[in-house]
Amino acid sequence: MTTITIENGEKLSRTHFKKWEDLQVELILMQENSELTPEHVKILKYREKEADNATDMGLSWKDVKSGIIRKNV
Numbered sequence: 807m808t809t810i811t812i813e814n815g816e817k818l819s820r821t822h823f824k825k826w827e828d829l830q831v832e833l834i835l836m837q838e839n840s841e842l843t844p845e846h847v848k849i850l851k852y853r854e855k856e857a858d859n860a861t862d863m864g865l866s867w868k869d870v871k872s873g874i875i876r877k878n879v
Contacts, residue, residue: 812818817836823829842850865873 818832819835820832823832
């Protein structure tokens with residue numbers, strides 16, 4: 807067993823993880839629950855407006871998925 811101490815780890819929903827992957831998922835979920843900065847909100851609103859005003863159709867979901875290359879790690 808390895809003990810890891812995290813200062814200010816009060817945002818974790820739990821403190822004991824059986825697998826490394828469980829801790830990774832916890833950290834990812836913590837990031838998803840964070841607030842966006844005003845700069846990020848401004849960028850997202852700009853991109854939303856840009857997408858709403860787009861004249862081309864863009865890519866289909868099938869095209870997007872086929873362009874993603876997955877690597878088995």
